[in-house]
Amino acid sequence: MPESTLLRCTGLGVRFGGVQALSQVDFTAEKGRITSIIGPNGAGKTTLLNAISGMGPCDTGTILCLGQDITSAPAHLRAKNGMVRTFQNLEVFSNMSVLENVMTGCHTFVRYSFLDAVFKTPRYFSGERRVREIAEAQLAFVGLSDSAAIPAAELSFGSQRMLELARALAADPWLLILDEPAAGLNMRETKALGDLIVRMNRELGLTIVLVEHDMDLIMRISHRISVLCFGEIIAVGSPGEIQKNPKVITAYLGEDED
């Protein structure tokens, strides 16, 4: 496996009862690149992300991350090792403030023990200070600094999406998996989101895997695209190649007139 491949999935298969949701899916994400997965509704995109992130089943195949086999690693360990994801349906911690949401993101790498917290040791205070600094920096990065103190549930939908991104960034990822981050955003917000993803990729050096329906966004920012249709990969290539690929065109026209 070449040095530049961060994530390599081979022969992934997932079955739900009688439905083969994924079959023999191969997928790779190159280090430092934005790799997108597109496909009609019900193609298995979220199922694939769930398998990769360890939050859904994976019946066959292997997942290698930085050369290590993580196929059966629990989700929280994958996150700890730098694979962090966001969700299509917002999963903001509604019982916390905006800042606390992002502070939760630092869970794995700013550590102090349970006893440090109970006895309020210097380690607790220095740890908390660091967590707060990181969280404030990430909120600034996504442009939510002004909302830090308000309850997360009171944010607008678009801002909650940004909050999820900030929380994911606070987890110090190598690989960021974004599940339809533009869903529910208006055109202006989508544009800003695209810029933000590009900045995360260029400035922070993050490898990004992106599932999205917004074709303009995909074509604008992706380096490589994999097309999923009925649980199978039907094409892989650059945005230009994908737009011209006849199989992809039929797959999409067969479903709707987009």
Added chain:
Amino acid sequence: MNISSLLQYLISGLTTGSTYGLAALGFTIIFNSTGIINFAQGEFVMLGGMFSVFFMKWFGLPIAWAVLLAALATMIAGALIERLAIRPVKGASPINLVIVTIGVSIFIRGLAMLVWGKDTYALPAFSGDKPIAVLGAAMMPQSLWVLGVSLAMLAALKAFFSHTIQGKAMLACSFDRKAASLMGIGVERMVLLSFMISALIGAVGGAILAPITLTSFDVGVLLGLKGFAACILGGLGNPFGAALGGLVLGVLESLGAGYLSSAYKDAFAFILLLALLFVRPQGLFGRKSVKRV
């Protein structure tokens, strides 16, 4: 192990199990239309038995009329509970609703104690208590009544859900409350109806069991717990699974009491229930929910 004692345990297990099943059915109906676990369900069972006893005593009614009237009275109690305690907290979180039903059950129990005292009462058996011999086991005629009436209730309920407009509407609510209300189903009325039906079912269960196990103001607590357990055993939300869960629980208990230890019979049933939950978290007949993420 001899056949006649096994049969004896089976009969008594199925008899008590029927009441658990009816209580579980009541739980399920309310759960399906509201998402609430109604901790007052056991009190409906208690009310059914106690009302029957006292309608006979106060008005000198024949037993059949007393039981019928008791079922009606409990149904009214169910409606009152929905109107006075459940509807005012509409939209509250599930845990708050559960606490309301706990309050209701304590209230009803307090009221029953105030009116009827702490004594234990017996309802006469519906058709004498001369045991019938079945393959060496003795069967009380009342057991036949319990099994028969339970089956009849189940059949009536099935018919109600599949053949009447109201029943179909309730079923629709249990699948998707929002969609049902968009289709013009009065969800509030369905909730009221579900409380009434649950009360009715519980009361009938209580009345037919009372001649066998005696009744008092506080029998509802344990019967309610067993009903809940039966529900979970059958897979929450599935009415017929719940009824079957009740029978399974009753039989397990009776076998445990017969072959292991009567002191630990309740513990035995709950240990098996826990073991089952650990292997099959969705209950015996529940489907594994496939959540979309």
Added chain:
Amino acid sequence: MDSFRKNLLGLAALMALLAVAPLLLGNDYYLTVLTLSAINAIIVVGLNLLLGHAGQISLGHGAFYGLAAYTSAILTATLGLPVFLGGLAGVLCAGVVALAIGIPTLKLHGHYLAMATLGFGLIVYIVFNEAVGLTGGPSGFTGIPRLSLAGMELTSDLGYYYLCAGCLGLVILVALNLIDSRTGRALRALHTSEKAAQAVGVDIARYKLAVFVLSALYAGLAGVLYAHYLTFIAPASFGFLYSVELIVMVVLGGMSSIFGSVAGAFFLTALPEFLRAFENIEILLFGAILIVCMIFLPEGLAGGVRAVRARLFRRAKGAGDA
């Protein structure tokens, strides 16, 4: 750090209130009620962490309370161990049992978790009743020694009350410090979204188990204090209804507030004593008060206080503007 200072201030105020309470209620009977309230409050603080913060329900905490009480009673009264050791063993026993039962149980969700913990509580309750040789059965266990510290038996009821109040203060401090840390954030995170908590690296099974065991240890501490206070215990104190009452205390007090839960514990422990004046209808009133509270105070006592404060604040501000 701001919330830390606020917590300490609140705790200091509560401790001051608990310290003067027996002086104001100069009656032995009220002292008993206060002591039992403090003991209940200890369990409820643990349950608040479990239910209010981590979102996991337990209908079996009466069992942990009872296990610790019986363990300590048997070790001290039957086997003659020093009370200090018996008490420690009691608390540990609650913790170890919670660890063992928690591993399979906490995989369950919602009503299934409620049922499993309820079933566990019932099984333990039945054992208390039936293992007559060990526990004395339904008629109870008598002759439990009073707590002794360094050879000195704590005979004064007032002294025992202050001991319980002190334990309550410690338990609250631990809980508050925990909430305001990465552990607390992890618990609140898995409450709202297990998926998102995992996505930022929270080992949800471990955190659920940890908070479950901690809450059982709290219940164990309360059980030991209870057994050596009354010197007599019976299964009826540790049954299903008690477990339910504990949950009611948490919810009535306010799920997201430790201080609210403590208030809930004192309120619900004292309520039946005040209702006793109404003799026959006390249970009835108890039920009715529960319902009414849930109708008018959906966020519990803590929520009610917050709402009143917000309204007063707004009015004061309005008056200032005018």
